[in-house]
Amino acid sequence: MIQMIKINKSFEKQEAVKDVNMTINKGSIYGLIGSNGAGKTTIIKLLAGIYRQDSGEVKLEGSAIYENQALKQKLYYISDQPYFFPQYTVRQMANFYKSIYPTWNEERFVKLAEVFDFSMKKKLQTFSKGIQRQAAFWLALSTMPEVLILDEPMDGLDPVARKKVKNLLIQDVADREMTILISSHNLREIEDICDHIGILHQGSLLLEKDLDDLKSDIHKVQVAYKGTAPGYLEQRLTMLHCEKRGSVMVCIIRGKEDEIVKVFHQTQPVIFDLLPLTLEEIFIYEMGDIGYAIKNIVV
Numbered sequence: 001m002i003q004m005i006k007i008n009k010s011f012e013k014q015e016a017v018k019d020v021n022m023t024i025n026k027g028s029i030y031g032l033i034g035s036n037g038a039g040k041t042t043i044i045k046l047l048a049g050i051y052r053q054d055s056g057e058v059k060l061e062g063s064a065i066y067e068n069q070a071l072k073q074k075l076y077y078i079s080d081q082p083y084f085f086p087q088y089t090v091r092q093m094a095n096f097y098k099s100i101y102p103t104w105n106e107e108r109f110v111k112l113a114e115v116f117d118f119s120m121k122k123k124l125q126t127f128s129k130g131i132q133r134q135a136a137f138w139l140a141l142s143t144m145p146e147v148l149i150l151d152e153p154m155d156g157l158d159p160v161a162r163k164k165v166k167n168l169l170i171q172d173v174a175d176r177e178m179t180i181l182i183s184s185h186n187l188r189e190i191e192d193i194c195d196h197i198g199i200l201h202q203g204s205l206l207l208e209k210d211l212d213d214l215k216s217d218i219h220k221v222q223v224a225y226k227g228t229a230p231g232y233l234e235q236r237l238t239m240l241h242c243e244k245r246g247s248v249m250v251c252i253i254r255g256k257e258d259e260i261v262k263v264f265h266q267t268q269p270v271i272f273d274l275l276p277l278t279l280e281e282i283f284i285y286e287m288g289d290i291g292y293a294i295k296n297i298v299v
Contacts, residue, residue, distance in 0.1 A: 001026055002047060002147065002179065007056035009042055016042040018203040020056075024196070027177035029169070031190035031211075033283055034200030040183045041080075041151060043200065047181060048077040048149050060147065073101055075147035080155065082136035090120035090135050094142065101143040109142035115164060129156040137165050141172065148172075150182045154189050166193055191279040199286055206286065211279070218282050219260055224248045224271040236263050240285040252277075252285045 002024040009017040017039045024030045034040050045051040046058050049065040049072050058064065060071050084093055098104040113120060116138045118131055127135065133156050140148060148169070154162050170193065172178040184190055190197070197214055199206045207214075218240070223229075224247050233239075237260060242251040248271065253260055257274070264272050 001061065002181070003057070003059045004043070004046070005057040005059070007043075007046065007058065008054045009039075009046060009051060010054055015203055017046070017053075020200075020203075020205050022198060022205060022208060024179060024181060026179050027173060028196050029173060029180045029182065029194045030196045030198065031194035032181060032183040032198050032200060033185075033187060033190060033279075035202070037202075038200040039203040040200055042203075044077070044149055044151050044181070044183055048075065050077075073103070074145060075149060076140045076143050076145040077149040078136045078140055078151065078153060080152040082132055084124040084132070084135070086125065087123055089123055090138065093124065093135075093139055094120070097139055097143055103144040105142055105144050108144065109138070112138050112141060112168075115168070130158060130161060133157055134161055134165070137168070141168060144176070145178065146176075147179045147181070150180065150184075152184050152186075153182060154184070154186060162189075169193065187278070187280040187283055197279070199283065214282060215277060215279075216257065217254060218277060218285065219253050219255070219257055220275040220277045220281065221251045221253055221260065221264065222248060222271065222273040222275055223251065223264060223269045225267070225269050230267045233263070233267070250275075252281070 002022075004020050004022040007017055007020040007022075008015070020039075020043065022043075032040055032043060042051065046053055047065065049058075049068065052066045058066065060075070063071060065071050065075075085096070088096075094109055098106070116134050118127070118134070124132055124135055133153075137153075154165070157165065169178075169180060173180065182190060182194060191211070195211055196209070197211050198208045209217075229249060234242075237251075238254040240252040240254055242249055261274070
């Protein structure tokens with residue numbers, strides 16, 4: 001288990017992270033999402049032991065991560081711009097990681113060469129951004145980490161490579177209970193792979209929920225009436241957003257599905273449909289609920 005307890009971190013008197021509490025259970029895939037400048041990269045670097053918090057605790061398996069070599073050997077961090085030594089090949093980088101990770105698995109490294117179908121003998125700097133990203137995953141998964149921390153992990157990958165990487169990640173979570181933290185602006189990718197979500201805004205964690213629970217709390221409704229819509233709907237329902245398209249209203253509502261359905265059925269609408277809601281829409285309207293601008297967004 002990974003824990004952040006009352007974490008605060010500032011840079012030159014500018015607060016980046018404020019009183020953050022976060023729990024990531026072993027064997028889960030946790031998606032960290034947020035507005036630009038929300039503090040996601042700071043959180044990631046605190047969890048990776050790169051930054052030291054000003055106050056609070058960052059723990060893996062109950063022990064502090066910062067300057068803890070034994071714990072750092074159990075985790076692997078792929079940044080938004082993976083770094084490789086100049087002039088090094090995949091093979092040479094593999095030899096380096098083999099020397100610092102006791103869990104390095106040479107057999108798996110060789111096996112993954114069949115999955116990532118490019119030469120391990122060519123210099124990494126000669127490859128495209130997408131191939132370099134695949135090389136980072138190849139090396140990471142060969143270290144057999146207990147915790148994998150990813151910042152914009154699918155950036156630059158084509159659809160086939162993206163699917164390949166996601167399958168490998170899910171396999172390691174299922175087979176070894178590897179724990180993954182993913183930060184990304186691509187909410188579709190997060191929705192596809194994550195089971196737990198944290199929403200960060202201006203350095204504070206707004207909410208932390210199981211993805212299925214998060215989806216069960218917010219609903220998208222399409223409704224129409226013969227005449228004017230009943231005026232008491234907004235009093236009886238928690239409307240996050242509502243717009244009219246001709247005679248049809250499309251509303252985003254927080255609450256339990258059965259209670260929402262009950263209220264609308266009592267108003268005898270001509271049309272009533274519950275529509276699927278994406279993680280991107282949930283993010284937009286959760287943020288809108290705290291005043292983050294959502295004007296001109298099409299639902």
